[in-house]
Amino acid sequence: MSVEIRISHALKKYGDNVIIPDLSVNIKPGEFFTLLGPSGCGKTTLLRMIAGFNSIEGGDFFFGDKRINDLDPSKRNIGMVFQNYAIFPHYTVRKNVEFGLKNRRMPREEIKSRTDQFLKLMQIDTLADRMPDRLSGGQQQRVALARALCISPDVLLMDEPLSNLDAKLRVEMRTVIKNIQHDVGITCVYVTHDQEEAMAVSDRIAVMNAGVIQHIGNPKSIYQRPANVFVATFIGRTNMLEGELQVEGGKAFLCLSDYRTQMDTVAPEYMQSQKIQISVRPEELLLNRDANADGLKGTVQDAVFLGLNTHYFVKLDSGEDVEIIQESSIEETLGKGARISLTINTEKVNLFLADGTKNILTGVKNDLDA
Amino acid sequence: MEKNKKFELWTVMTIVFFLLFLLILVYPMFGILKQSLYDKEGALTLANFSKFFAKKYYTNTIINSFKVTIVVTLVSLLIGIPLSYFYSFYRLKGAKVIFVVSILCCMSAPFLGALSWIMLLGRNGIVTKFFLNVFKIRLGSIYGFKGILLVQALKYFPLVFIYMNGAFRNIDNTLIEASANMGCTGVRRFFKIILQLSMPTVLAASLMVFMQAFADFGTPMIIGEGYRTFPVEIYSQYLGENGRDYGFAAAISVIAILITALVFFLQQWATGKFRFSISALHPVEKKPAKGIGGFLMHLYAYLLIFIGFAPNLYIVYLSFVNSDGAVFKTGYSFNNYRLAAKKLLVRSINNTLTLGVGSLIIIIVFAVIVSYLVVRRSSPINHAIDTMAMLPYIMPGAVVGIALVMAFGSKPFALTGTMTIMILNLVVRRMPYTIRSASATLMQISPSIEEAAISLGASKLKTFARITVPMMSSGIVSGAILSWVAIVTELSGSIILYNNKTITLTMSTYVQINRGNYGTACAFAAILTVVTILSLLIYIKVSGSEDDIKL
Ligand SMILES: Nc1ncnc2c1ncn2[C@@H]1O[C@H](COP(=O)(O)OP(=O)(O)OP(=O)(O)O)[C@@H](O)[C@H]1O
Ligand SMILES: [Mg+2]
Numbered sequence: 001m002s003v004e005i006r007i008s009h010a011l012k013k014y015g016d017n018v019i020i021p022d023l024s025v026n027i028k029p030g031e032f033f034t035l036l037g038p039s040g041c042g043k044t045t046l047l048r049m050i051a052g053f054n055s056i057e058g059g060d061f062f063f064g065d066k067r068i069n070d071l072d073p074s075k076r077n078i079g080m081v082f083q084n085y086a087i088f089p090h091y092t093v094r095k096n097v098e099f100g101l102k103n104r105r106m107p108r109e110e111i112k113s114r115t116d117q118f119l120k121l122m123q124i125d126t127l128a129d130r131m132p133d134r135l136s137g138g139q140q141q142r143v144a145l146a147r148a149l150c151i152s153p154d155v156l157l158m159d160e161p162l163s164n165l166d167a168k169l170r171v172e173m174r175t176v177i178k179n180i181q182h183d184v185g186i187t188c189v190y191v192t193h194d195q196e197e198a199m200a201v202s203d204r205i206a207v208m209n210a211g212v213i214q215h216i217g218n219p220k221s222i223y224q225r226p227a228n229v230f231v232a233t234f235i236g237r238t239n240m241l242e243g244e245l246q247v248e249g250g251k252a253f254l255c256l257s258d259y260r261t262q263m264d265t266v267a268p269e270y271m272q273s274q275k276i277q278i279s280v281r282p283e284e285l286l287l288n289r290d291a292n293a294d295g296l297k298g299t300v301q302d303a304v305f306l307g308l309n310t311h312y313f314v315k316l317d318s319g320e321d322v323e324i325i326q327e328s329s330i331e332e333t334l335g336k337g338a339r340i341s342l343t344i345n346t347e348k349v350n351l352f353l354a355d356g357t358k359n360i361l362t363g364v365k366n367d368l369d370a
Numbered sequence: 371m372e373k374n375k376k377f378e379l380w381t382v383m384t385i386v387f388f389l390l391f392l393l394i395l396v397y398p399m400f401g402i403l404k405q406s407l408y409d410k411e412g413a414l415t416l417a418n419f420s421k422f423f424a425k426k427y428y429t430n431t432i433i434n435s436f437k438v439t440i441v442v443t444l445v446s447l448l449i450g451i452p453l454s455y456f457y458s459f460y461r462l463k464g465a466k467v468i469f470v471v472s473i474l475c476c477m478s479a480p481f482l483g484a485l486s487w488i489m490l491l492g493r494n495g496i497v498t499k500f501f502l503n504v505f506k507i508r509l510g511s512i513y514g515f516k517g518i519l520l521v522q523a524l525k526y527f528p529l530v531f532i533y534m535n536g537a538f539r540n541i542d543n544t545l546i547e548a549s550a551n552m553g554c555t556g557v558r559r560f561f562k563i564i565l566q567l568s569m570p571t572v573l574a575a576s577l578m579v580f581m582q583a584f585a586d587f588g589t590p591m592i593i594g595e596g597y598r599t600f601p602v603e604i605y606s607q608y609l610g611e612n613g614r615d616y617g618f619a620a621a622i623s624v625i626a627i628l629i630t631a632l633v634f635f636l637q638q639w640a641t642g643k644f645r646f647s648i649s650a651l652h653p654v655e656k657k658p659a660k661g662i663g664g665f666l667m668h669l670y671a672y673l674l675i676f677i678g679f680a681p682n683l684y685i686v687y688l689s690f691v692n693s694d695g696a697v698f699k700t701g702y703s704f705n706n707y708r709l710a711a712k713k714l715l716v717r718s719i720n721n722t723l724t725l726g727v728g729s730l731i732i733i734i735v736f737a738v739i740v741s742y743l744v745v746r747r748s749s750p751i752n753h754a755i756d757t758m759a760m761l762p763y764i765m766p767g768a769v770v771g772i773a774l775v776m777a778f779g780s781k782p783f784a785l786t787g788t789m790t791i792m793i794l795n796l797v798v799r800r801m802p803y804t805i806r807s808a809s810a811t812l813m814q815i816s817p818s819i820e821e822a823a824i825s826l827g828a829s830k831l832k833t834f835a836r837i838t839v840p841m842m843s844s845g846i847v848s849g850a851i852l853s854w855v856a857i858v859t860e861l862s863g864s865i866i867l868y869n870n871k872t873i874t875l876t877m878s879t880y881v882q883i884n885r886g887n888y889g890t891a892c893a894f895a896a897i898l899t900v901v902t903i904l905s906l907l908i909y910i911k912v913s914g915s916e917d918d919i920k921l
Binding site for chain 2: 051053073074075076077078079080082083084086087088089090099100103104144147148151157
């Protein structure tokens with residue numbers, strides 16, 4: 001029983017402070033949708049507007065065809081998982097999970113069987129009679145999930161549910177969350193500022209900055225064809241360089257000092273010579289030990305051998321610093337001061353307008369524009 | 371842009387409590403102000419105030435109060451802080467006993483100490499007689515300034531002790547080690563680091579002691595004799611040995627409120643100078659108290675709590691000594707209790723329990739609701755409710771009593787001599803403290819737990835009743851035990867409001883002392899003491915820890 005969430009022209013203000021100016025998004029039924037963005041960009045605020053804990057200063061919120069702007073939070077049929085778990089400290093695990101069912105005045109046997117079902121699903125059935133203060137963080141989060149899910153909510157909202165857990169448990173729990181969401185098939189809005197986590201669990205990600213969604217897309221398209229410079233720099237590591245696009249005889253060339261290479265994927269509407277910003281990820285730079293080969297010239301500053309990969313830090317002759325990740329080779333690792341040349345993987349590199357607002361290549365999938 | 375126009379429980383609560391507090395807090399206070407500005411014929415005048423300031427006799431009462439209270443505060447700090455320091459930084463033997471007995475000292479009825487010290491050091495006190503008969507030495511008089519100082523300092527040093535324990539617990543061990551590294555140890559470290567860090571608490575404790583000692587009516591009344599302090603003066607002006615003068619009593623009350631308000635704001639200002647927060651990741655590790663130093667520490671601690679608590683025990687002992695009610699004789703009997711039984715003992719006990727339980731329930735309910743409004747529903751009106759609730763904090767008990775009589779004594783209320791006005795007095799006097807502790811507890815609870823309940827479909831009311839209140843309960847209970855004892859031993863407000871029908875144990879004790887029936891008084895006082903001790907022991911038993919007691 002999954003529903004679609006439609007938000008159109010949402011406005012949020014605290015006093016005169018506009019936090020979210022004008023936000024529209026459609027979240028598909030059964031989708032795992034993640035809000036990702038830097039601290040303070042308004043993720044929690046938006047989530048709490050959906051949940052009904054924040055006032056809505058403007059716009060419309062729909063669950064399916066039902067407008068929920070004025071619906072009491074207790075009537076929205078949402079499951080919510082909080083960063084601090086928000087387990088009721090004076091109830092046992094079982095009572096915590098039952099709480100929502102009791103509010104729905106279910107028959108006693110059904111409450112019992114549903115509770116058992118979800119305790120088992122979350123693998124906490126052996127803890128049913130424990131008090132919460134005797135649970136580990138991961139166990140508490142499982143209780144919170146079981147409690148949120150067992151009421152068969154229309155949507156599941158999670159605000160950084162894993163950020164209080166240690167790194168190993170975080171990885172384990174995100175798999176649990178992803179699998180459960182998939183099994184139950186519930187629409188899920190997930191907030192995090194851990195991009196790896198977002199990549200791992202999401203069907204689609206919305207990257208936010210300062211209350212504005214920059215890019216909505218699946219993890220792959222956001223990583224490989226970011227909509228603008230903010231998204232490119234926020235997601236993953238990247239080197240930002242300044243260069244030029246030169247169009248000659250219907251062909252586009254990327255020019256960086258004296259390095260020039262043909263680009264086949266520039267979108268037709270941007271086919272004109274102009275200054276551009278270039279985002280090239282460390283693995284998209286190819287290192288050539290022959291300093292005289294065609295490419296960007298530079299000097300190795302530092303090299304770090306990490307087993308599978310070797311990281312190089314190179315100062316280009318233009319003065320810019322870049323980072324390169326290379327699969328470790330059997331040859332000697334290059335030392336400080338070694339002269340090298342670099343070429344760019346033109347299939348993967350991203351080019352942006354000089355002001356950084358648009359990716360000028362084809363293949364950008366941003367549902368925001370749809 | 372939508373507004374939620376639906377009926378909302380908390381909005382209703384806001385309105386109810388705003389009006390209620392206007393009625394029971396603001397209206398009586400303005401009543402006093404108004405009364406002080408009118409003469410007996412009902413004409414507007416400043417005569418009451420000029421009368422006060424014209425006569426040295428009256429102004430002296432304020433100066434006297436000030437003098438003795440300041441000295442009491444300083445002495446309490448002086449003896450309380452070292453005790454707390456030893457207790458917090460060293461492993462004393464029987465630390466639990468020291469703590470529990472200290473609490474008992476400050477929980478006993480305000481004037482029991484006075485009664486007991488009179489029995490020991492007064493004109494006919496056994497110590498006085500002993501010295502006179504055996505050594506032919508005449509001890510100095512215990513009455514007046516010295517007596518008040520002795521009794522109040524011994525009653526209030528435990529407050530300092532309890533406050534300071536909290537502060538010392540929050541000092542991080544690494545700070546102590548760091549200062550040792552930089553060559554700052556011993557006494558220098560105590561003054562430079564430890565005391566400086568605890569300054570906000572020192573100020574808070576000072577204010578607490580000052581307010582309570584300043585407003586204390588029983589002690590100066592019983593042991594003060596010629597040394598008149600102004601709670602006593604308010605009372606005698608009101609009850610009028612020389613005819614009642616409401617206007618003048620009101621004027622003194624207004625002056626008292628202004629003084630306490632001034633002290634309150636001075637304290638707030640001073641606290642603002644020490645605005646830093648500390649919380650210990652590594653609490654101080656208690657060192658063993660060894661050698662001559664350790665011996666002296668133990669001696670100090672046990673001597674102090676012995677002197678503090680012995681008077682209570684002495685009264686219990688005296689209650690079994692044979693007497694005809696007024697004069698003690700040789701041998702032991704239950705005479706005192708028999709006589710007390712004839713003097714409304716049963717009724718006093720009944721009233722004490724009824725009033726105590728009744729007011730406690732009301733106070734707790736009010737405090738929970740008000741703290742919720744203040745902490746979770748911040749709004750200008752709720753802020754006003756909070757401010758109103760704090761008004762009694764700066765009103766000495768006698769002033770509250772008089773204000774209530776003036777406000778509700780006549781029609782349309784006509785509450786004089788009823789249980790209602792007694793309860794009202796207790797609620798008004800104790801509520802600020804309970805609201806403070808309830809608010810502090812609520813602030814510790816993350817709002818997301820309540821939101822979780824709501825998102826699971828619980829109504830606001832249900833969330834409040836099933837989630838918020840149970841989570842607050844530990845904080846409420848620890849505050850309630852002290853409220854309970856404070857209620858049971860309340861004197862200065864009730865003394866103005868009680869009559870034969872609403873008399874309580876505390877009042878009965880006081881009445882008997884006043885009539886010179888010391889034997890009977892001891893019987894009442896002994897029962898009162900046992901009630902206090904039992905309350906505390908039950909609490910410690912139930913809560914399983916003595917560390918949670920909050921003031
Ligand atoms: N109750 C409030 N009153 C005023 N401003 C607020 C309030 N709550 C949040 N804000 C502001 O709204 C902005 C967005 O806050 P929000 O909590 O949504 O950020 P976030 O994206 O969840 O950040 P984080 O990743 O740190 O949790 C911030 O600038 C914050 O200061
Ligand atoms: Mg947040």
